[in-house]
Amino acid sequence: MILGIDIGGTFIKVVGKDENNNIFKEKISVNFQDKKTFVSEILKLIEKHKALKVGIAIAGLVDKKSGQLTNSPNLKFLEGLNLKQEIENHSNIKVFIENDANLAAYGEYVYGNGKDSEILVCLTLGTGLGGGAVIGGKIISGVSGSAMEIGHIAVEKNGLPCHCGRNGCLEAYVSSYGLERIYCMLTEKKTTSFEIVNLAKNKDEKALKSFEMFSNYLSTGIMNIAHIFNPDKILLAGGIIEHYPDILEIVREKTKNLIFPLPLRDLKIDMAKLGSWSGAFGALAFAEGHSS
Ligand SMILES: [Zn+2]
The missing domain is CATH 3.30.420.40 (ATPase, nucleotide binding domain)
Structure with a gap:
């Protein structure tokens, strides 16, 4: 299973693709308080779906040089954090993170109207x-x-x-x-x-x-x-x-x-075409495009 996760303030949207190319969608309500609850929520999803790779769409900018998240007004407590490293350190899979608007475009390119x-x-x-x-x-x-x-x-x-x-x-x-x-x-x-x-x-x-x-x-x-x-x-x-x-x-x-x-x-x-799911589809496509 490969997962694409779009992080919102109150919901996260998950799109998964299994080895037979079947796709499922899931919307989960969340209440992130801090970095710890955030990371454990992502780890729970990885475990539940036995994911091999995961792409994450997030509001804010991911500094290409340091890997740190910056300018994320809705997830202030994650700013300065290298989320990729943080999640990879607690799981044994590859994590790919990008800005949500960039991944919305990519989702439309791979799965939608683009x-x-x-x-x-x-x-x-x-x-x-x-x-x-x-x-x-x-x-x-x-x-x-x-x-x-x-x-x-x-x-x-x-x-x-x-x-x-x-x-x-x-x-x-x-x-x-x-x-x-x-x-x-x-x-x-x-x-x-x-x-x-x-x-x-x-x-x-x-x-x-x-x-x-x-x-x-x-x-x-x-x-x-x-x-x-x-x-x-x-x-x-x-x-x-x-x-x-x-x-x-x-x-x-x-x-x-x-x-x-x-x-x-x-x-x-x-x-x-994908409506509010374009970011999650983009995150899935982004993870698929990288070799593990
Ligand atoms: Zn402005």
Whole structure:
């Protein structure tokens, strides 16, 4: 059995593949308190499934040189830790760890809507805005392990504050908190992104306007990606797009007028296929791609 595990704040998603290529999926609710409960939960899974290899998708950056996890706001207690070494020391199997947005792109490339794509970029619209790219079948993780931080490219000089501490980042607008903020600016009402989606589905004028502004920023981000990478596919994933897929058509229309004709000609903007499971599938594919 090979396992792919996607670590979330309250749930972990597990995808396993046995020697007959049968795939199973499992969602487990967790309550990580510290490094110890985290490691023991992973070890329990390895033991339960008799895993031979395991891939792990995690929010945060894995420093390529030291192997340490950095910038992981939801798993602060794991920062500075070399998780790969930690888990390998307590088991006798190989562990492969990568950033969750990078692995979401890889999951779509191997198992989802990005198969056969030459240059694939995947954007995950959720609590934050994650980005990942797979070029020629390889994850682009950068020299240090911090490439594709698309959420933190600047789209407004002196714009709204981002969770990263900077201002005007794409994520400050294109994320659940970005959407909530846009809606609040238009209505002076505070509500959840979930509620804004419901309002938009019921044709509420201000909610539709919020999605219009949200999509303007997203289109600017997509334009920048298209002009840098000239990709054949950009996939949109994550809770917001899943619950309000109308964004896809809006963005397709808007980007037609933004992107140079040549990169536009060969670009397809589409939905991710694996939904919230792309990270776990990417972790599985990542472990499969390494020899033990
Ligand atoms: Zn930022």
